[in-house]
Amino acid sequence: xxxxxxxxxxxxxxxxxxxxxxxxxxxxxxxxxxxxxxxxxxxxxxxxxxxxxxxxxxxxxxxxxxxxxxxxxxxxxxxxxxxxxxxxxxxxxxxxxxxxxx
Ligand SMILES: [Zn+2]
Numbered sequence: 001x002x003x004x005x006x007x008x009x010x011x012x013x014x015x016x017x018x019x020x021x022x023x024x025x026x027x028x029x030x031x032x033x034x035x036x037x038x039x040x041x042x043x044x045x046x047x048x049x050x051x052x053x054x055x056x057x058x059x060x061x062x063x064x065x066x067x068x069x070x071x072x073x074x075x076x077x078x079x080x081x082x083x084x085x086x087x088x089x090x091x092x093x094x095x096x097x098x099x100x101x102x
Contacts, residue, residue, distance in 0.1 A: 001028045001065050002081040002093070007102075009068040010078050011038055016063075020071065024060070032062035039063050074100040 003009060007023045016038045025034035039061045047054040069078035072095045080096040093102040 001031055003033050003065045008071045009035055010071055011068055013067050027062055031065050033065050034060050034062050072100060074098055
């Protein structure tokens with residue numbers, strides 16, 4: 001999976017299409033990501049022994065990583081991710097369009 005925590009992404013489809021946000025959690029095993037403000041739902045919580053407050057809270061549910069695109073920090077536009085090797089031989093993520101390291 002090419003999306004990581006801390007990435008700024010744009011949603012490509014669904015009800016949050018066009019919305020931008022930061023990845024707060026990456027779930028590589030599921031191929032999903034949690035993006036700030038995306039797929040936000042209301043959850044009704046009751047009081048438990050550990051949680052004293054009941055009420056309605058906002059919660060962001062995971063979305064498929066294939067439905068979001070990384071925003072290049074240099075160009076500020078959605079892009080694809082490719083990989084290359086740095087001079088010291090380490091693998092790095094780069095913007096598929098401008099080659100900026102991510
Ligand atoms: Zn770029």
